């Protein structure tokens with residue numbers, strides 16, 4: 001009995017957060033190395049083939065239903081650069097967050113920016129997704145993955161309940177119902193097409209995006 005519940009527990013853990021693997025978004029055509037959580041939450045990264053001097057990536061974050069999805073670019077929750085996103089009707093809301101304690105993280109500003117990629121940002125009958133250029137999101141201050149990393153551990157978190165103020169990118173969120181970390185093999189995130197895909201990020205067409 002004990003043994004079988006241990007086996008079931010291990011299986012459940014494996015099913016909950018699998019190893020990131022390549023996934024191509026059907027609408028944008030962008031390929032990401034993507035973590036797929038059993039809840040429907042996902043997070044993927046696309047990086048340039050040549051990492052020298054690069055501080056940017058394209059990210060996709062999404063889920064099913066109306067809850068929030070979050071990632072930690074530094075792995076853990078505290079004092080790391082976090083990204084939180086959720087759907088608001090047909091739009092998607094995204095923001096950078098940071099906190100020094102285990103509570104709803106406040107919005108943070110810095111040199112980093114997120115610029116929506118319109119053809120990869122949508123809400124449909126199966127899921128929602130927010131695709132964006134994350135500029136200056138690779139730093140050396142310990143809050144994010146570093147330029148020298150080859151397989152950084154990134155954090156993820158989600159709650160299937162919508163935030164209190166869905167239209168407000170600074171809305172507080174409820175504590176995640178699932179969270180964890182996964183190692184992202186960056187070699188599987190690299191693409192020669194990154195410059196083309198970066199060109200899709202145009203702030204002016206990001207109507208409905210807030211954050």
Ligand code: HEM
Pocket residue numbers: 069070071072075076077082083084097102103104105155156157173174175176179180181
């Ligand atoms: C009211 C809001 C929140 C509360 C109270 C909260 C609380 C906590 C606590 C207590 C832990 C330690 C593990 C545990 O005991 O569950 C944790 C871990 C974590 N949280 Fe939060 N959290 C909140 C929101 C967020 C958000 C918005 C994110 C978005 C990225 C996030 C990302 C993480 C990550 C990545 C971990 C670490 C997972 C790991 O190392 O395995 N949290 N959080």
